[in-house]
Amino acid sequence: MARYEFKLPDIGEGLAEAEVARWLVKVGDRVVEDQPVLEMMTDKAAVEIPAPGAGVVVEQRVGEGDVVKIGAVLYVLDSDAAIGGMTVAAAPPTETPEPRPGPPPQAGEGTAVLAPPAVRKLARDLGVDLARVKGSGPGGRISAEDVQRSAAAPAPAAAPALAGDRAPLRGVRRRMAETMAASAKSIAHVTGFHELDAGEFVALFRRLRDEHTARGRRFPFDALLVRATALAVHRHPIFNSSLDDERMELVMHAEANIGVATATPEGLIVPVVANAGGRDLAAIAEEVDRIATAAREGHAAVADLRGGTLTISNTGAWRGAHGTSLIPPGQVALVAFGRVEDRAVVRGGQVVARPMMPMSVTFDHRVIDGEQGLSFALTLRELIESPEQLL
Amino acid sequence: MVAGDQSDPVDVLIIGGGPGGYVAALRAAQLGRSVTLVEMKRVGGLCLNEGCIPSKQLARFAAVYASVRAFASEGMPPLSGPPDMAAFQRARVAAVDTLVGGVESLLKSAKVTVVAGEARFVGRTRVCVQTGEDSVRFFDFKDVVIATGSEPIPWAAAPFDGERVVEASRALEWDSVPGSLLVVGGDYIAVELTVAWARLGSRVTLAFRDDRLLPGFDADLSAAALRGAQQVGAEVLLGAPVSASDHERVAVSVGRRPRIDGLDLAAAGIREVKVDAQMRIDRHVFAIGDVTGGPPLAHRAMMQGRVVGDVLGGKNSAFDARAMPQVVFGEPELATVGSSEGVVGRFPLAALGRAVIEAKATSGFAKLVFDGEGGPLVGAHLAGPRATDLIAELALAVEMGATAEDLALTVHAHPTFAEAAFEAAEVALGRPIHVRPRR
Numbered sequence: 123m124a125r126y127e128f129k130l131p132d133i134g135e136g137l138a139e140a141e142v143a144r145w146l147v148k149v150g151d152r153v154v155e156d157q158p159v160l161e162m163m164t165d166k167a168a169v170e171i172p173a174p175g176a177g178v179v180v181e182q183r184v185g186e187g188d189v190v191k192i193g194a195v196l197y198v199l200d201s202d203a204a205i206g207g208m209t210v211a212a213a214p215p216t217e218t219p220e221p222r223p224g225p226p227p228q229a230g231e232g233t234a235v236l237a238p239p240a241v242r243k244l245a246r247d248l249g250v251d252l253a254r255v256k257g258s259g260p261g262g263r264i265s266a267e268d269v270q271r272s273a274a275a276p277a278p279a280a281a282p283a284l285a286g287d288r289a290p291l292r293g294v295r296r297r298m299a300e301t302m303a304a305s306a307k308s309i310a311h312v313t314g315f316h317e318l319d320a321g322e323f324v325a326l327f328r329r330l331r332d333e334h335t336a337r338g339r340r341f342p343f344d345a346l347l348v349r350a351t352a353l354a355v356h357r358h359p360i361f362n363s364s365l366d367d368e369r370m371e372l373v374m375h376a377e378a379n380i381g382v383a384t385a386t387p388e389g390l391i392v393p394v395v396a397n398a399g400g401r402d403l404a405a406i407a408e409e410v411d412r413i414a415t416a417a418r419e420g421h422a423a424v425a426d427l428r429g430g431t432l433t434i435s436n437t438g439a440w441r442g443a444h445g446t447s448l449i450p451p452g453q454v455a456l457v458a459f460g461r462v463e464d465r466a467v468v469r470g471g472q473v474v475a476r477p478m479m480p481m482s483v484t485f486d487h488r489v490i491d492g493e494q495g496l497s498f499a500l501t502l503r504e505l506i507e508s509p510e511q512l513l
Numbered sequence: 514m515v516a517g518d519q520s521d522p523v524d525v526l527i528i529g530g531g532p533g534g535y536v537a538a539l540r541a542a543q544l545g546r547s548v549t550l551v552e553m554k555r556v557g558g559l560c561l562n563e564g565c566i567p568s569k570q571l572a573r574f575a576a577v578y579a580s581v582r583a584f585a586s587e588g589m590p591p592l593s594g595p596p597d598m599a600a601f602q603r604a605r606v607a608a609v610d611t612l613v614g615g616v617e618s619l620l621k622s623a624k625v626t627v628v629a630g631e632a633r634f635v636g637r638t639r640v641c642v643q644t645g646e647d648s649v650r651f652f653d654f655k656d657v658v659i660a661t662g663s664e665p666i667p668w669a670a671a672p673f674d675g676e677r678v679v680e681a682s683r684a685l686e687w688d689s690v691p692g693s694l695l696v697v698g699g700d701y702i703a704v705e706l707t708v709a710w711a712r713l714g715s716r717v718t719l720a721f722r723d724d725r726l727l728p729g730f731d732a733d734l735s736a737a738a739l740r741g742a743q744q745v746g747a748e749v750l751l752g753a754p755v756s757a758s759d760h761e762r763v764a765v766s767v768g769r770r771p772r773i774d775g776l777d778l779a780a781a782g783i784r785e786v787k788v789d790a791q792m793r794i795d796r797h798v799f800a801i802g803d804v805t806g807g808p809p810l811a812h813r814a815m816m817q818g819r820v821v822g823d824v825l826g827g828k829n830s831a832f833d834a835r836a837m838p839q840v841v842f843g844e845p846e847l848a849t850v851g852s853s854e855g856v857v858g859r860f861p862l863a864a865l866g867r868a869v870i871e872a873k874a875t876s877g878f879a880k881l882v883f884d885g886e887g888g889p890l891v892g893a894h895l896a897g898p899r900a901t902d903l904i905a906e907l908a909l910a911v912e913m914g915a916t917a918e919d920l921a922l923t924v925h926a927h928p929t930f931a932e933a934a935f936e937a938a939e940v941a942l943g944r945p946i947h948v949r950p951r952r
Contacts, residue, residue: 236835236889239834246831259914261885261916263889
């Protein structure tokens with residue numbers, strides 16, 4: 123038997139934290155490998171966290187409703203064997219808290235890993251988790267060579283599936299599979315494609331960006347898109363609703379919470395500008411900058427990823443043009459904006475080059491009919507082609 | 514007037530110039546950050562100005578005075594009069610001034626801007642510094658380090674009056690030896706004050722509500738502290754109520770608490786001072802030293818200051834010390850690091866030549882604790898002369914995961930107190946030369 127402290131793994135959404143939704147086992151319960159132990163809540167939905175091996179859950183370190191950071195210990199497993207080739211402490215850590223009364227040591231105070239200070243520094247620099255390194259020295263002491271060997275070896279958990287292998291789909295990836303299948307199965311997706319003249323829109327963006335820069339602030343392009351969408355939703359409230367398909371009731375939302383699909387090194391996440399309809403452009407810009415920066419830097423707060431009522435996606439950075447989308451369950455539409463590029467268009471009988479922006483409006487035809495979809499797109503077109511209304 | 518109309522933008526702002534704050538300032542400056550340090554008194558903080566440093570000066574002064582008398586039987590001539598405490602206090606002030614001057618010149622050459630005043634938060638990225646009775650300055654920072662230290666908790670039975678009932682720092686500044694002194698508390702500060710003033714001739718009563726001194730220390734060290742206090746002539750009252758009324762002076766050391774009153778952390782959106790391994794409360798907000806809770810130790814704050822300086826300089830640093838030594842400059846000197854649970858090797862100083870000829874300190878010991886037979890050193894507890902220096906070798910051994918064999922096979926110079934370390938390791942291995950092996 124060996125004590126194994128199970129830490130919240132990186133669940134791969136660029137999130138620094140997640141909320142404990144519920145425990146699926148009790149202290150004293152025996153679990154087998156891959157058995158779901160608890161459910162964590164992220165922006166996408168609940169993610170089941172499977173056991174790393176067989177054993178008995180002897181301690182739960184977090185409670186339901188707690189928001190915990192990646193790397194925090196969730197529970198202690200008295201495991202039947204060393205887990206996944208990782209080193210497991212053979213006994214509870216031998217280092218006792220500092221021998222002094224007073225508040226208990228806070229996170230980061232002391233370390234139970236037996237590795238000299240210079241080796242710990244090396245591990246930090248190489249990004250090696252010492253808890254996963256098997257020490258070759260007396261008493262399991264970890265040497266610099268042990269750390270270098272570990273750094274050179276492929277990470278056991280993150281290793282990509284090799285050709286010919288079958289690998290279980292876990293965590294966010296699995297949740298994505300389930301959510302998207304549910305979306306495709308239940309929502310009646312219809313997408314309309316539109317080409318917008320973005321000449322004035324881009325000029326306005328540049329002017330606002332320069333003004334903000336002069337004041338030491340940033341002005342994200344997406345802020346204007348959020349503003350336009352929020353105004354359009356105000357005129358077409360049906361786009362800010364949910365369908366309760368069990369009761370066949372339409373739920374109209376009071377506030378427009380616009381999600382902004384954001385690429386991060388770990389994948390796509392959707393931070394939300396809460397009550398975008400109730401904010402002016404400057405406030406939206408500040409909020410878009412804050413949540414997008416947090417998301418990209420990997421410390422988005424769970425609260426910033428919740429409660430979206432309509433999602434926009436700006437694919438311009440990838441030279442995206444038109445595309446259909448799957449609407450997140452609970453919402454009824456998704457607007458995707460593509461890259462603004464000069465195109466040959468006819469103005470006053472002449473072929474001229476204009477900066478054109480592709481826009482794809484995907485809506486749930488169970489809730490929204492074709493006329494409503496086109497009408498919403500037309501409003502967006504007016505707002506974007508005559509963008510002074512956005513100020 | 515709108516608060517913050519005139520605000521100075523700064524890069525790194527450090528609140529508190531004690532051992533944590535000034536070290537963080539120097540390291541961050543070393544790594545290219547522009548640092549502003551706010552200090553309400555003098556740099557060096559409580560430790561340098563009115564804590565660690567002057568208390569060690571008093572302890573040394575008292576120990577020399579006592580040892581001259583202890584060696585009378587070996588021919589040491591008698592002292593001609595009582596200690597001149599006024600002269601001592603002048604020497605104390607001069608020594609502190611020298612060291613504060615040293616820190617000031619280090620900060621100056623590192624181009625750290627020192628602002629005198631008391632800081633409070635007025636926003637997420639802004640502090641207001643009260644620089645005088647009617648003057649304030651505002652600073653907008655990119656990163657802030659809270660290093661405000663701790664303050665003494667008053668004794669419920671008799672609050673501080675600055676004269677008769679005082680905190681430990683004031684009890685270092687008396688220019689005469691009190692006829693009778695009550696020391697309230699049982700931590701290392703209380704023990705040090707008791708021993709120093711008793712050695713200088715005061716009739717000292719040490720009263721502690723717990724049933725042993727130095728709670729949290731290895732029990733053998735608590736016992737040694739009790740014996741030592743009694744040996745120097747102090748009366749020790751444990752677990753008994755005590756009254757302040759029968760004593761000329763009362764020195765109180767019943768604990769310290771983080772100094773956060775007046776900082777208005779809420780204005781910065783900080784709900785509690787809780788840090789991660791990088792000493793971070795929030796993305797741009799850090800805290801180090803006593804204000805983070807945990808044992809109030811200058812060396813802990815200094816290490817955290819180095820970590821925070823590194824992190825501010827973009828280094829991947831973390832506070833992850835396995836070994837956090839603690840030292841007591843009493844009678845005898847005591848030092849401890851790590852655990853008391855494991856395979857123990859205990860070596861008495863009575864079997865050490867150096868201890869017999871010097872200081873008659875034969876009641877001391879070195880107690881080493883290993884994680885199982887053949888396992889690494891996980892704790893060390895020393896009582897005796899130089900214990901406060903000798904603990905460094907053993908803290909290093911804990912950090913390195915040294916085993917009893919490592920210590921036993923390292924040659925220690927003879928005749929030194931340091932030999933006790935390898936002798937204790939040999940005891941743990943069951944093969945000591947200078948004491949009888951365990952059966």
